[in-house]
Every structure is written in structure tokens, then in C-alpha cells.
Amino acid sequence: MALVHDRCICLRKFEYSETSQILTLFSRDHGLLRAIAKGAHRRTKAGASKFDGGIDLLDIGQAVFSHDPSRDLSTLTEWSLREGHLELRNHLRSMYLGQYAAELLSFLVEEHDPHPALFVALEKCLAELSTSRREEAFLGFELELLRQAGYLAELMMCVLCHQELSDREPAAFSPARGGMVCRSCLPQVAQTMPFDFRLLRLAQGLLRLPRVDGSIQRLPRLTRHQSDPINRLILSHIEHTLGRRMRMSAYIFEK
């Protein structure tokens, strides 16, 4: 089987035995894949290791692995760590946002479906999470992930009547309908989440910002008062769409 070289980000890891790991990797040119790294924690006495001593969550590395989309599990044969995000580990919120980004990506992207621009966007987002721009960096990545995965909710107009939403009338979000519902259509929808129109305008503005290599440019500074309600709206949309709860959500909104 052909071995391929690719840059990868570790989204999940499972310590399979004393020395081996099973990993969910997001590779730049081969998309999402699951791989086993046999002997990942093994080192020679001098410290040499084919896997740089083991792979950790959110590590970015240059990987060599067997690539066969018909198989469930690839075999990772080499890993050279390029970025370990040590700065991220100094801030709990940054760490949780990074893991939330990894969780969302692992569920929203299909295996073996390459998204090179999304890879670049995640790499950039992880680098920015350790800075004071973490909230906008995460939200920008989240919106880009939804857009590229094809799950972006309708935030620009009413999903029922397709009219532009007015600033003067309260609107609400319907996870079941996958978008905003205007005031006049609200009686037709059972379960909705009220949503502040100023935050809606903010989210719409983010979606209109220019993009370079899959990353939204010129993101405005955001506080958690602004980003949390938008993140909650997106979470309800994702959980309704996927039919499962996101484990990291409890840490993002309550800690």
C-alpha cells in the first residue's frame, strides 16, 4: 500500500496500549482519517522516536501514513512534530476552544474528503487561540467550517418567506428549519430561540468579510458577551443537524 506524506492536525487520540495510539487526524490533502500509530511512545535510550515520543491533541505534524480510503484505519509510520501549541496550554478557555474546534471538525467533515483551505483555517485559528483574539478567531473558524462543510445556517433572510430580516422586528432562530425566522412567520414554527438583532447583524457582517485561504480576514474584536450567544445559536443548529450533543459545549458555555 502506498505511503503518503502530509501535514496533519491531531483531533482526537486514544491510548490503545502502553505504547500505541489510535488517532483521528485532519490532513491537509487527504482530509479526515483515523490511524494507528504502533509504538508511538517508544523511544531508544538516546531518545530517538519515529513518532517524536507520541502525538497529543491539537499537535500539528508532518506525517507519513498508509492511505487507503476503503480501510477504516490507516497506519501511521512516522510523525514529526511541527507545532505543539505550548502557549495554548497556559489558558483554559483557549484549550477548550481548541478542543471544541477539533470536535466540531471531526463530526462535520466526511472522512477522506480533503479540505485544504479548512486545514489552513484551523491551523491559523489554533495559533490565534493563545492570543487575546481567541473569541473572534474561534467564531471565524466555526463559520468557515460550517460554510465549507455545507452546514451553514441561513442567517441572512427568513428561511420560510425568504424576506430580508428587519432590524425593527424581533426574529428568532429555528434549529429545525436551519435558520432565522421573521416575526410574521414565527407562528408557523414550533420551537425557536429568540436572537438579538444586533448580534444577528454582527454574525451577518462576519459572513460578508473577505476570505483568504479559507480564513475570514479583518475579524473585529469580540467579547464573550457577543460571541457566546452566536456560538450557542450555532451549537443548537449543529446538534439538531447531527442529532447528537457536542461534549465540549458544557466547557465552552459554563466554565
Place this chain on the structure above:
Amino acid sequence: MNNYTQSLQNLIQRLSSLPGIGMRSAERIAFHLLKSRPEEAMQLADAIRDVKTRIKHCSTCFNLTEQDPCSICCDSTRDQGLVCIVEQPKDLLALEAAGLYRGVYHVLLGRISPLEGIEPGDLTIDGLLQRLASGKIREVIMGTNPTMEGDGTALYVQNLIAQYPAIAVTRLARGLPTGSSIEYANRNMLADAIAGRQKM
């Protein structure tokens, strides 16, 4: 395996469920036990029973012990004001094997792993906070593993300890392992080593 008797099949099945033991190894061990003297096999059975009935967690530090509190918590020659927090009893054993640490421990029995569904409530953090509230502890050493989850657990615990300003929080040093070679060190090790360099 279908030709084996029911009891032998059962034994092989049980042995093969142990970590690192496959079906072939399980068969070899089973036949070794069949060939061995009855008292030898029974000693093994008794040892397994003893370990499951006698060993429990220390009510103070949550280390594995046969007596409660454990021998480390009872040791008056140890510094009871210095607590090293580790993830698992095997981490404690590794530190004890080095014989360099003279404080006491607190075993969390895991690390916070949100993606695996392991939450703070699954660990022994409440027990740690009770110890800290006693006012006898002056320093806590974070001895969690230097992984994303280990560091996350350390940060979470550190935030809780912040309510006791008199308690100093430190963590184990990081960087190049002694006896290894710089050329084999990964990026994180080198970054830690440079950040934590010491004056000679």
C-alpha cells in the same frame, strides 16, 4: 478452541481479555496452569482474589492501599504540607521509585478529558479541596502528565486552588530528558528546555 472443555474455554477467554494477551498467549498460559501443581494455580487465584478484596483507595490521597490511610499519608517523617498531584497511582509509584520526593501525594484517578466524556466530577478533586481547606498545606506540586489533557487538568485545579492564596502552586520542570540527545528532542521539549533554562 471449540474442542476445548467449557472450563478451559472460559479460562482462555478470561485470560485473553487481559491487556497485551492475545488468544495464543492465553492458550499457552491456560495450558501452563493445567500442567502446574494445583497449589501453584490456587496461589495465583488467591492472589487475584486478595488484590480485589483487600486493596482500596486511601481516603486521604486516593493511592492504592491495604490500610487506610496509606503508609505515605501516615509517615510522620514526610512533609505533610507539600502535596504532589498526580493522575494515576502508577505515576505516584514512579515518583516513589526515584526516592527523591519527601512530601505526600494526591491521586486524581484520571485527568479531565472532555472529548472522552471524563469530567471534573469523575476525579477526586473534591477530596483535594477538603485537604486544602484543612489549612495544613503550603505548597501543591502539579505532577499531571505534560499532555493537553494533563495540562488542562492542572489549570482547572490551579483555578480552584486560587481561593487559598496562602498555598503556593508549582509544577514539575519540563524540557530535555537526562541521558537523551538534543538531536532527538521534539519541538515541544526544546521549547520547554529553552523557556526553562537555568543559570549555571
